[in-house]
Amino acid sequence: MVKTYFNDDKGLPDAQQLCFAKRTHAVPHGAGHRVVTPLHNLQPNPSAALPVTHLTEEAITAMSVPQLMRLRQDTPILRCGSNALLLTGHREVKEALEHPDLICTPPRQQGVDQSPELANLYDRLTNTKAAIEQTALQEAHLHCLHEQGVLLLQIASDVIRQQSTPQSSLDYSALIDCFVFTALCQFAGLPASEAPRYQAMLEGLTITEQTGDKATVESVVMFHADLQDWAAATMPEQQGLLAALQHRKLTPEQAADCALGVFVTGIQFTAAALKHLVATLGATPSLAQQLPNDSSTVIEEVLRLSPPQPMLKRAAAKSITLCGVEVEADTAVFLSLAAANRDPKVFSQPDQLQSRSASSDSLTFHDGTHRCASALLSFNMISALLTQLAADLTQAPAQPEG
Template identity: 25%
Template sequence: MPGIGTVDNPAALLAKPHWYRNLPAEADVHRLGDGLFAVTGNAAVQEALAHPDIVAEHPLKASARAFGPNVLDADGPNHRAFRSLLAPILSAGRIAEYKQRLMPGLISPLVDSIAGIEADDFYNSFAHKVPYGIVCTILGIDASLEDRFHELTRPLARLLDYPTEETDQTHANVAELLRLIEQQRAARTADGQSLLETIERTRDRKGISLTDSEVRSTALLFFLAGTETSSAFITSLVYCMGRSIFDLDELRDNAVRDDFIEEVLRLYPPVQTIVRFASEDLTVQGVDVPRHSAVLTSIAGANRDPRVFDNPDRFRTGRSLKGSIPFAVGAHACPGAMLAKTEFSLLIEKLAERCSDIVITRDRTGTESQSFAHPTNFSVEFRTK
């Protein structure tokens, strides 16, 4: 029966990427200390993420201080207003356009650059190239600034991670990125089709009460979340392809490719831990959680719950994925999931066409980060036909 567990040293526990593994298996909700709870079981995580009184907004959150009002740190009507601004650029029709006109020109050069080589740091050297190219184009950012945006953005991931790392430099990076975005917007480099211009038109047409500053902050967070989660997950995809789970030629089939992506998402959700806050006294799975408590929901734990998935640590396509929540659930579920899956599918398709084999040549089975998690300490060889 799900219940509550306790731990003696929460700081040491949470320093581990797979911290949920070290909590009592018989409990789904764990009190880690005064005002700090962790939720790990699948049903409990889904309940917590969908609970109306477990919210994202908190005035002391590092991301809220750095970006101001934004889509990630808002709830209720404000959150719905922010998300409605993103809807036009994440519609099925717009994503089909990206797949046809934008993604091939970014994915083919990446595949060309890695074909025939062995990479010992795929994440830092290659994984960012496609997602940064996609989001820069959507934002209307000149391609010549892509490396600069990558340099400024990568440290900001720690503002969204747990535990958070906030420095004067991260605030300076946010200010510089917002300056560059505004500069590009003013230049109108995308002929009225950039993210900023699209969401500004949507705001004005719908009469949404958001300032230009709030729109730019949401655009920047869209950039950050879209690039860093995709970079992390592309690394996980390549890692699983390199573990020789099955022949690359099988991945040319759309259905097989979709199953592969969904199973990698279950095992390696790019966001492993989501931090929320109790706005009122409440219960999760019958456990009392006092008002103002921080609630750490473990997507990774939910996706490897043995009560939901047989042999949950084993990679197995074709299994039922009911209960897999790699993009979270509830009001804050990832709005870019369809765009991300389209990007991942096309990348795998091009890799399968170009490479005869993808092989992990060195593997220390490490995992980095909580919010943008991915395998680390491995080398991968892209063998050509």
């Protein structure tokens, strides 16, 4: 029996197995043959600087963390086809995050052509992230004012104290989604009454580049138009991101670009992070006890092991050299945060929660040139929520009457 690259029960389908040029075994495949290599025989193609695979983008994004970690053991940087790279090592991913010519790619909708209007929004967004981050520092506390936040704190406290999950995990997940979206609306300066309508509009939007349909694209464009109207009607003395951006003399259209970026990147990232954190704290009482003293380390360590966005996609704006490899313009570069955050070259016990010294090397909240526009806002929202949660957990439980 020939060992293929991933030979576990959750291995990739045959059509997506890795293929290499040397030291391979031919395996019958339909009328012809395909070529695969055992894991221990991984060898670079002599005609290329890196091993070459036939992994598709869908296969890359579907890979499990164990698969990515096994891949990293042999080569932390891998060429996928003729126009893509996959990076799994901590040093390689960090270098890519800090490279000024590796740019974020806008979400593409499967099965539809991306509208020029939507593409334009993401192109212009990269010019205004500084304003978003500065405003995020000033106004992240706004999320604590919502009824959803109070209810979420109560449920999270129960989960952690009882070391169990809520009766309805679906309701709990929906509550977090609603909480995050309402918080983002208030942060942007939109009326809270509009949050349910806008949340429904963007329900199909993801940041993973595989999902979405034409209706979602149209909803994003409509949402941007509404943001532009709100920005035009916002007075400088009002609170919120749209008002703060006026002080930077941005046009309503530019302000809407910024706010759209916060929603697009912040909704799923923050919601997924909160779900990971509450579930982990509920299952790890000793970790929950650290909250009052060092909530930042708890956040960074939990999300090091379970990054809300485990795979990032970048594109080379021009021909560059990355990790000693020549990369042509328009090459897609996939960065596995999940594998990089468990690199044993950096973390002595990569699969275990560690101290602050380890969490400081986490790439989940990376500080690269093209940092996620809402990463700082998400971290501040989560930190503020956990601070409130820690205060609640340290309160003595009420004594039963009688």
